[in-house]
Amino acid sequence: MKRKLITLLIILVCFLLESSVFHRLSFASVKPNLLIVVTSSFGFMRGKKEGMFVGFSAGLLADLFWGNALGFNMLLYAVIGYMNGSFKRMFYDDDVKLPIVLIGASELVYGLSTYACVYMLQGDFAFFSYLFGIILPELVYTILVTLILYQIILHINKKLEAEEQRSASKFV
Amino acid sequence: MKNKSQSSFSSKYWLIIISVVCVILLGIERFTDGGGPLRFIAGYTVIPMQEGISYVGRFMSDLSDNFETLDEMKKANEKLQSKVDELTTDNTRLRQEQYELERLRELYKLDENYSDYEKIGAHVIANNGSNWFATFTIDKGTLDGVKVDSNVLAGSGLVGIVTEVGPNYAQVRSIIDDASNVSAMMLSTSDTCMVRGDLELMSDGRLHFEKLPNNDNVVEPGEQVVTSHVSSRFLQGLFIGYVSDIDVDANNLTRSGYITPAVDFSKLQEVLVITTTKQEMTGGEDAGEGE
Numbered sequence: 001m002k003r004k005l006i007t008l009l010i011i012l013v014c015f016l017l018e019s020s021v022f023h024r025l026s027f028a029s030v031k032p033n034l035l036i037v038v039t040s041s042f043g044f045m046r047g048k049k050e051g052m053f054v055g056f057s058a059g060l061l062a063d064l065f066w067g068n069a070l071g072f073n074m075l076l077y078a079v080i081g082y083m084n085g086s087f088k089r090m091f092y093d094d095d096v097k098l099p100i101v102l103i104g105a106s107e108l109v110y111g112l113s114t115y116a117c118v119y120m121l122q123g124d125f126a127f128f129s130y131l132f133g134i135i136l137p138e139l140v141y142t143i144l145v146t147l148i149l150y151q152i153i154l155h156i157n158k159k160l161e162a163e164e165q166r167s168a169s170k171f172v
Numbered sequence: 173m174k175n176k177s178q179s180s181f182s183s184k185y186w187l188i189i190i191s192v193v194c195v196i197l198l199g200i201e202r203f204t205d206g207g208g209p210l211r212f213i214a215g216y217t218v219i220p221m222q223e224g225i226s227y228v229g230r231f232m233s234d235l236s237d238n239f240e241t242l243d244e245m246k247k248a249n250e251k252l253q254s255k256v257d258e259l260t261t262d263n264t265r266l267r268q269e270q271y272e273l274e275r276l277r278e279l280y281k282l283d284e285n286y287s288d289y290e291k292i293g294a295h296v297i298a299n300n301g302s303n304w305f306a307t308f309t310i311d312k313g314t315l316d317g318v319k320v321d322s323n324v325l326a327g328s329g330l331v332g333i334v335t336e337v338g339p340n341y342a343q344v345r346s347i348i349d350d351a352s353n354v355s356a357m358m359l360s361t362s363d364t365c366m367v368r369g370d371l372e373l374m375s376d377g378r379l380h381f382e383k384l385p386n387n388d389n390v391v392e393p394g395e396q397v398v399t400s401h402v403s404s405r406f407l408q409g410l411f412i413g414y415v416s417d418i419d420v421d422a423n424n425l426t427r428s429g430y431i432t433p434a435v436d437f438s439k440l441q442e443v444l445v446i447t448t449t450k451q452e453m454t455g456g457e458d459a460g461e462g463e
Binding site for chain 2 (some may be wrong): 011012019020022023028029031033049052053056061062065066068070072075079082085096114122124126129133134
């Protein structure tokens with residue numbers, strides 16, 4: 001229960017930060033994508049199911065407030081969370097390379113599919129200008145933010161896991 | 173081992189459920205408009221938080237403004253004073269013309285006065301968090317008389333149009349958004365054109381215009397562009413910006429180019445919402461026509 005609440009709180013805080021504070025911190029009018037960082041890191045830290053639900057909730061918020069159609073971001077984020085979940089076996093706490101690669105890849109998938117589903121279907125084929133104007137700058141900025149945000153999420157997760165283990169051993 | 177395969181089966185199962193739910197939602201969205209109960213709940217939970225954060229943000233920026241040095245303030249004051257003088261002379265001249273206009277209007281019995289629409293002020297409380305759209309949320313909704321298709325201004329220029337409205341918030345699509353199309357006209361020649369937002373131009377805050385007839389009327393950079401009389405959603409005569417570039421298209425029939433908007437979209441804090449929509453003004457018979 002506590003874990004669920006805290007997870008929800010992390011998603012909400014990232015959502016609020018992204019729509020208010022990071023709008024002012026944008027470089028070259030590009031903002032980092034915090035929701036992808038959260039979804040992806042819960043995916044490979046906690047497994048497919050939790051990654052999927054975190055992605056689902058993040059996508060719900062994004063759809064309600066930023067998107068055009070309810071459901072598109074939900075599906076996209078849920079699938080990204082699920083994909084990241086399958087890397088749980090390869091994940092170790094002290095390794096920072098895998099998280100960065102995974103988050104980067106998720107961000108790339110997010111950017112490319114948003115372009116394909118929203119702009120390409122409208123008949124807008126200026127792919128490279130989107131790639132170099134939005135997708136890649138967003139990727140770089142997101143990875144920079146990951147270096148900090150990921151450590152915070154990791155720390156919170158470690159604490160929660162330690163607490164869960166303690167309370168589990170108490171009842172044995 | 174058995175336990176493991178079971179859990180991976182169940183997560184696959186969940187993935188399928190979630191995908192189906194999303195696809196159904198997308199389908200529903202296609203046939204109805206608005207998010208229904210979910211948007212309603214979100215309006216009462218997330219919006220107050222966004223309001224809180226934006227309030228803190230405004231407070232902080234006010235605080236940092238207070239630290240501006242006296243010297244800068246003096247310089248700004250001088251500049252503003254000269255501007256006031258300039259505007260006062262302008263104003264008297266314009267007022268004279270206004271009287272003249274009113275008299276002529278009375279003569280022509282033109283009772284439609286486009287210049288004083290009823291407006292309400294609103295704060296921008298959240299921006300779009302993704303880099304793909306240029307929409308933002310304001311803290312006024314149906315309770316304050318904001319409706320879908322209400323036009324939104326900042327300073328003197330057009331900012332956008334309300335696309336979605338809740339009891340205490342409204343979603344505004346800026347005119348620099350890729351999905352935005354505004355029917356506009358050149359102020360001096362009254363030639364109509366389409367002003368389109370473009371994701372590539374969004375970063376430098378410019379707009380693209382097209383379909384301006386290639387006739388004898390000379391349009392030069394610096395020309396003012398306003399919303400046109402044929403637009404079905406935008407009220408007539410709202411200022412959009414200045415022409416910065418103009419070229420004759422390859423077909424030799426139309427001209428296109430770029431517009432520098434009158435509003436700085438990167439620093440929007442307060443906006444004005446016009447509570448009368450164009451449909452109401454024209455009697456609503458052309459509601460639902462294309463954008």
